[in-house]
Amino acid sequence: MRAVRYLGPGQPFSLQTIPCPQPSPGQVRVKLKACGMCHTELHFRDGLLDLGCRDVTMGHEVAGVIEALGEGVNPHRLGERVMVYYYEGCGVCEYCRIGDEHLCPTVKAQPGFFTDGGYADYMVVRATNCIVVPDHVSLEEIAPMACAGTTAVHAGKKADIKPGEWVVIHGTGGVGLALLQYARHVGGRVIAIDRNENRLELALALGAEHSLNATGTEDVTARVLALTGGAHVVFELVGRESTMQASLDMLRRRGRYVIVGYSADSLKVHPIDLIVRELRLMGSVGSTLQDAHDIVELVGRGAIRSFVDSTIALENFEQGLGILEQGHAQGRIVIRFDQTSL
Ligand SMILES: [Zn+2]
Ligand SMILES: [Zn+2]
Structure with missing residues (x-):
């Protein structure tokens, strides 16, 4: 599958072909439909944000369809249209115990930060991080909300x-x-x-x-x-x-x-x-899983609207980052993975 990889601070991202990931127990594989582009990616590229990781797929504003299940995941989840919450805490520390996974000092996964994210055809993530999106909300509009909205x-x-x-x-x-x-x-x-x-x-x-x-x-x-x-x-x-x-x-x-x-x-x-x-x-940093559920609900009933400036194809990610850098976009630039209805 295709993936846009961060190789290190100050280096341009690289579009590569890498193996498609397999979901572990409790995880699902999401087929990407849309992924928002965030300033965080510019911070990574320019070295302003360096978490010490190298060679990782960018992208944490993910929306897609669940297309494979790991062991123990409810079979009903197959085919769900979802927005992905991008923290997976250790589950046992004082922050995780009260749902503040975004503050977990030993966070297990953070797609698009130090584990593989959504600038790719597929990604795997904990099933409970996948929040069902109402049918009347497009995946293109909900994707940027996974970060901007939360x-x-x-x-x-x-x-x-x-x-x-x-x-x-x-x-x-x-x-x-x-x-x-x-x-x-x-x-x-x-x-x-x-x-x-x-x-x-x-x-x-x-x-x-x-x-x-x-x-x-x-x-x-x-x-x-x-x-x-x-x-x-x-x-x-x-x-x-x-x-x-x-x-x-x-x-x-x-x-x-x-x-x-x-x-x-x-x-x-x-x-x-x-x-x-x-x-x-x-x-204030990031969000909790509850915040992610809240934003889907708020967008679903029209209390918050998501603004997409434009959509681009994955291979044109450099162009998207350029628009982001100029700072004139009205709302998010969103990577769109296919032309079927979202
Ligand atoms: Zn972001
Ligand atoms: Zn924790």
Whole structure:
């Protein structure tokens, strides 16, 4: 089968032919139908994220059809259309015991990170990681939600947004657009900040009350403070030094700063800035299996829409990464594996 492999930091990915994997007990083999392309892949390629693994198939935004079962898996699962949750914890540590597999220090598998993922014709994964997708939701639209949507739900829950609170979303890519809709769904009032006018228009269409263009002459921090008196929650999805400073400056007292996105820049903050406003800083990484079930349910009943900018064939993955890198995509670039109905 075909697979796009990560060989090491700073090296281009390589399209190779490798053996088709066999499901172990408790696992299934998924025939890929769609796989979203995430900035994580750029971070791997550029060496910003290095988990020490080499020669592994990229891709963690997976949707497909279960086409082979390992020992012990319920035969009814054959043929299911599924979205794949991409963590498999050890199952016994203090984090796994409460369902926080994304924090497991000895995680067993993480497709597209250090075990083989979905930039390939097939992948194997624990059966319980495969979440059934409602018939009216296409696999092409659910694939990006496996990361962008689950990450948004996880960060949104972490921020504990209350009805009427001002929520600023700094960066409206795949995660940002899902987070915007989640924040609206739980009653937040949203301000979207981005440098791309088309995405800002989309943010308004999705219910943001204001959208601010960070490229303009306008001081977005001053504008947020004027509109809100200080945001209750700011989600950082860009992670540049300038955006991180602005995010901190626009929070009100006891504001929550949730960091989801990063670049090569460091967060610089003097403790007094945190102390006198009693700010709360929190990181949010990945998602739980429950978050993954939640996003499928939210998309299924139309509370969150998934945006696919364009689809490409697996062999054109370089082109997809290029579009991602330019940062102009409205929603995700999705690899589509065949032309049959999804
Ligand atoms: Zn991702
Ligand atoms: Zn564990």
